[in-house]
Amino acid sequence: MLNAILPHKEINLKSLFSFEKTPFNLIMTAVTILLLTFFFTGFIQYVIHGHHAYGVTKEHPWGLLIAMYIFFVVSSTGLCIISSLGHVFHIKSFEFIGKRAIFGAIITIVSGFCVIGLEIGHPIRMVIYNTISPGFTSAIWGMGALYSVYLFLIIMEFIFLSRNEHKWSKFFGLGGLLIGVAAHSNLGAVFGFLVGRPLANGVFYPVYFILSAMITGCYLLFLMYGYKYKMQFNDEMKTFLMHLGRLLGLLIAILIFFEFWRFLTAIYGRVPQRSDTALHILHSGNFWFGEVLLGMLIPFGIILYSKAKAIKATIYASLGGMIGIFFMRYDLVHDTLLYPMQTMKLKEYQLAPSWVEYVPTVTEWSIALGSLGICLALYYIGENFFFLDPDKEDDYFKHYVADEA
Amino acid sequence: MEIEISRRRFLQGSVALSVIAASESVSFAEKNDTKSNIISSYGISKTSKDGFSVPTLCEICVNKCALLARVENGVVTKLDPNPYFPKSKNMLCPRGNAGIQALYDPDRLKFPLIRDGQRGSGKFKRVTWDEAYTYINEKMVKILDEEKDNRSTFLFCAGEGMAEETFKTFYQVFGSSNWLNHASLCLQTVTSAYGLTLGAYPQADFENATYVIMAGANRAEAIVTPDTMDLFKRTEGRGAKLVYVDPIFTNTAAKADQWLAIKPGTDLAFVLALTYVVLSEKLYNESYVTENFNDFEAYQEHILSHHYTPQWAEKITGISAATIEQVAREFMQHAPQSIYYPGRRSTFARSDFQLRRAMAIFQALGGGIDIKGGLVFGKGLGLSAHEEVTPIYANSKARAIKKKEQVTKGQAGYEDCAIVSGGGSWIGWRNRFLEGKMPYKVRGMFVYKHNPVLNMPNTAKTIEMLQKMDLVVTIDTMPSDTVMYADVVLPECTYLERTDPVKTFGGVEPSIAQRNKVIEPMFESKPVLEIMRGLSAKISKPLFEVAQKYDEDIASSIEDSSYDEVYAEFDLTKPFTSSQEALNEHAVAKYPDAVKSLKEKGVYYPEMQTFFKQLSANTYQHYPEKAKAYTVNAQKPKTSSKKVECNLANLADKGVDAMPTWKDDFEFIVPEGKFRLITGRHAQFTQSGTGNNAMLRELISENYIWINQGVATKKGISFGDKIEVSSTTGKTVLKAYPTEKIGPNMVFFIHGFGSESKGLSLAYRRGGNDNAVIEDKIEPVYGASVMHETNVTLRKV
Amino acid sequence: MAKYAMVLDYKNCINCKACEVACKEENGVLLGEHYHRIWVGVNPIKGVYPDLSIASNAFYPSQCQHCENAPCQDVCPTQATHYDENGVVQVDESKCILCSYCMVACPYDARYVDERSMTIDKCSFCSDTRLARGLTSTACQATCPTKVRVFGDISDPTSEISMILKTREYFTLKASLGTEPKLFYLK
Secondary structure, eight states, X not given: OHHHHSOBXXXXXXXXXXXXXXXXXXXXXXXXXXXXXXXXXXXXXXXXXXXXXXXXXXXXOOOHHHHHHHHHHHHHHHHHHXXXXXXXXXXXXXXXXXXXXXXXXXXXXXXXXXXXXXXXXXXXXXXHHHHHSOOXXXXXHHHHHHHHHHHHHHHHHHHHHHTTOHHXXXXXXXXXXHXXXXXXXXXXXXXXXXXXXXXXXXXXXXXXXXXXXXXXXXXXXXXHHHHHTTTOOOHHXXXXXXXXXXXXXXXXXXXXXXXXXXHHHHHTTOOTTHHHHHHHHHTOHIIIIIIIIIIIIHHHHHHHHHTTOOHHHHHHHHHHHHHHXXXXXXXXXXXXXXXXXXXXXXXXXXXXXXXXXXXXXXXXXXXXXXXXXXXXXXXXXXXXXXOXXXXXXXXXXXXXXXXXX | OOOOOOSSOOOSSOOTHHHHHHTXXXXXXXXXXXXXXXXXXXXXXXXXXXXXXXXXXXXXXXXXXXXXXEEETXXXXXXXXXXXXXXXXXOOOHHHHTHHHHHTOTTSOOSOEEEOSSTTSOOEEEOOHHHHXXXXXXXXXXXXXXXXXXXXXXXXXXOSSTTHHHHHHHHHHHTOOEEEXXXXXXXXXXXXXXXXXXXXXXXXXTTTOSEEEEESOOTTTSOOTTHHHHHHTSOTTSSOEEEEEOSSOOHHHHHOSEEEOOOTXXXXXXXXXHHHHHHHTTOSOHHHHHHHEESHHHHHHHHHHTTOOHHHHHHHHOOOHHHHHHHHHHHHHHTTSEEEOOOOOOOOSTTHHHHHHHHHHHHHHTTOBSSTTSEEXXXXXXXXXXXXXXXXXXXXXXXXXXXXXXXXXXXXXXXXXXXXXXXXXXXXXHHHHHTTOOSSOOOEEEEESOOHHHHSSOHHHHHHHHXXXXXXXXXXXXXXXXXXXOSEEEEBOXXXXXXXXXXXXXXXXXXXXXXXXXXXXXXXXXXXXXHHHHHHHHHHXXXXXXXXXXXXXXXXXXXHXXXXXXXXXXXTTGXXXXXXXXXXXHHTTTSTTHHHHHHHTSEEOTTHHHHOEEOSSSOEESSOGGGSOSOSSTTOOOSTTSSEESOOHHHHHTTSOSSOOOOGGGSOOOOTTOEEEEEEOBTTBOTTTTTTOHHHHXXXXXXXXXXXXXXXXXXXXXXXXXXXXEOSSOEEEEEXXXXXXXXXXXXXXXXXXXXXXXXXXXXBTOSOOGGGTSOOEEOTTTOOEESSOOEEEEEEO | OOXXXXXXXXXXXXXXXXXXXXXXXXXXOOSSXXXXXXXXXXXXXXXXXXXXXXXXXXXXEXXXXXXXXXXXXXXXXXXXXXXXXXXXXXXXXXTOOOOOHHHHHOTTOOOEEEXXXXXXXXXXXXXXXXXXXXXXXXXXXXXXXTOOEEEEETTSTTSHHHHHHHHSOEEOTTGXXXXXXXXXXXO
């Protein structure tokens, strides 16, 4: 019956556990199980100790889990946007990625929701009061509402893509894209609206979120296809990945340009708090090694140097790129909270408050890394149960011949 | 000082108290229904349906501020300021607010305890009150029998408090002559010096003064009511100029108009130089001086001929000559609305007595005595005294004070000091006890609400003294460090669970205030009056038997009259038969409506009904301006001569300078590599008394040692490093607080931390104990302990 | 329908922290130094001993500013943070989802997590305690030794607080953020 709605492969446990026992697959299995164990352990810790299990404080109320949530929803939005290049905007070489990318968008946002569910103190109350007592001026409310709609739309899109009903898939795809972009820039606004946090406050984050989402989408597609094709690509795949690489190069270039001006304008004139925070960030290893080197320079360098033809290198760099993206999300949260809102000493025997410190606890790391396990598991299940590549019979994709290798 | 022992051992007092007992009122708790809406007319404390407020007095420090305790379902839920009291003026400090935590402290002494292990081991067993009394009785009978009924073989010591007099009554009827209290560890020199010079220890009218010199009195942190409130509303150019003199930058310095970082212990040189400026420039109030000074010329001659010039003082004090001149001139320009604040604190340096004399005389030079805006004596509202019961014991020896073998004129007559006042010198007494220099054996000790282990310099010696006693009985609310060395621990209830002796508060706005019981005592704790009642009932007869054994006059008297008649004269239970409420009613009987007012408002003064009104959200009028007692003695000092005593020749007979004089040995040398230790107070901490208070603990969890920032940097010490502080007396460890607020050759930390009592779960080993380090030096005039003359070394551990 | 506000004659403050304790006792704030609704702040002193700047060591008593344009209220997704009828910024415990966004948004660090209800707590001007009992002062005001605070209704032009604001110069904290605090510091 489900098949009538959403075409799928045979769903049973046997198919789930029968996979090619290559060393790489075995490693991935072990990693996934390990990560799921982490998540479960962290979850148990949270059930027992509540927020005490986390390293968040009065001064640093948001931490790794918020960063991880953002990491996932950025990934989701990124995949949605990049996939829409094909089936919404009809850029030919991107059209075939639709289903896989949208499926990726669904599982990443679901993973994100799993994480945020353990961060929000009262998730059930959230569902109730977000509905009956909406705070329309709240960017979190906007983001929550829009992401819910977004999730619905991209699921619909996935269903219609699977059913090869492209009129509807395009309709939901466009809807998903618009709502996704709205939701995601709203997430940027969660930070951008913070009038008391001079570096976060302003236009940068809402715009930057869309840009970095697209970059994330590119990195993830590189990884997904690299994994799928075991680094052996046919010509069409090569063409697609080269186009994707060029797009990625352009996006990274814009990001570097953004970041450069962001920091220069923050520092220029030495506006209190804003410039201090910016300079402090420029003195951190996270920023230079995580964000700039892994997240921008290495992939950009490879793409630039090889004119986007070094696909394998780009895929490896995408792995680093995703780590870089993780640093960007973590730093985004931490940098926003870096400057203390209480700068005075409240007791004689203390040092004056300085940069707010935050160290995630083991529980937070368990949940954060463990949630990657959720994502990997869902991806594996999806790969097993659904048809993530275009249907060869589908006229729409007749120019594309899937490589079954 | 020998007690003249009358062979007619009849009671000097009578048993008039039984008259009061007959009219004893019902206990306060039964009258709860009258407590509703106590002061709702002023919108201050409208009580809720299921709650009511009881007006009472705070006991978290010595100030006795008035408060309203809100009770809901039998639980004290909030302490609010009581605006009726002119002394505390509608305020409650952080400690006062945290009093609830003292009431509900889980570590409280809940039951009578008897030691069950080595003394000091902290091991006790729970006993009944009767078992505790019986234990004390047996020990006392044995000791007194062995000491042939020398009652002075028992030492009684007490901390400051409203129920101290009840305990002191017990000491009196028991017949000992060894009484020691906080005075010689505290304000002995200041009160005595002002008493000798101006006839009384005056108050400061900060509400009206326009110029204030405050030296060594940190009123923003060592809160005294109403001084703290009156002063700081008017500083920073808003009515009064505050010149603050202190080697360290305290919160008072932060509120001052001018801060003078004086070298520790050199205040006397500063005051002498101020005096020099005033005398040499003839800035003083000539008519006042002519009329009200004794021996002014001698004093003038003394100051000028010793050349106590600002330049001279600059070298000693570190305060520039120009500043000294400026302050002296400004003070006299503002006089008589200018105040050199007398302060109320322990003795810091050996020169303290002379410093206070010099301060008092300097104040008087401007005429600011008994006058609005100056130092004032104020009026008092007398209370009717209870008649005393003082049996005379034939074998009770005089106070264990040691006179010098050969007393020569012009030298101190006692081993400890020149003048013995009150109980004399506590540390002098303790040290002589340890050195075996007592005229007789002292074998037992009663300690009430007093913690000499932590509160007296040289903790190790105090512990040694306690260890050498045959019987130590402590009465306290908390298992303090001293309680740990007791044989018997009698749990007193906290101040919120008892009515204490009514007290009169003299001043510009005099009043009478009463501590009313808010809730019934918890666990098996009792007010000290009931403890004394129970104990005296147990020991009275057996001790009379001992007295009878060693005093043949008693036996003959019994033959002359009857056993009962003679015993009645020695009946220790008599002073403790009445309830506190009844005693208080008797004390204020002469004031109509006082009893009612004290119960309902906690405060009484004549014409309160018409005078008291709310002026604004925060301010109340207690007395209209014209009814305030600024001038009560025609602006004259209260000495018997009605003159300012510049030159006290009788002091010279005892080896004390007749006029304030700077001695070379007052200069304290800090050797290279060492630091002078300074101690002090804190607004969120009362000596060792509040160390276990959970609420205050989060405001100040432990004391840190202040080290000059530059010195700390040089020594590689940073914030929070553990520092071992040591002197010839001992050592203690606490965390470092490098700061610019202290000079390079001194260190500072707050007194009262570093408890070693395991009974205090929050205070145990928190911070450092200053008295483990402070050397037990004795001030030469009154034998007060000198707190700031110890050099210490620091070591990072 | 009042508009409650507070003036602080902050120069009176001696940093004794009576207000902090009174607030905790009155409002049942949990023990623990991170749980507090009000505070007294001080900046590190400037200068080198003994040449220190007295002015640099001023004490600033503070608490929730009850902003007329409160960032915390704006960002609350469920309207748990709201204005009551007296203009006081309040938290509805039953609606708070503990997303902590208000803590991130508050420029004054005036909020903390109450560990019993696991919701965000803050100064309520003693609305549910003293004001509910019919009193007209907050705990911090009533207990203050030097009478720093005056609490009252600024919509009533004859109230004491209104009279003070008419006659004394004042400033508000982080005024440039446009939060329009209702805590007024007297110069």
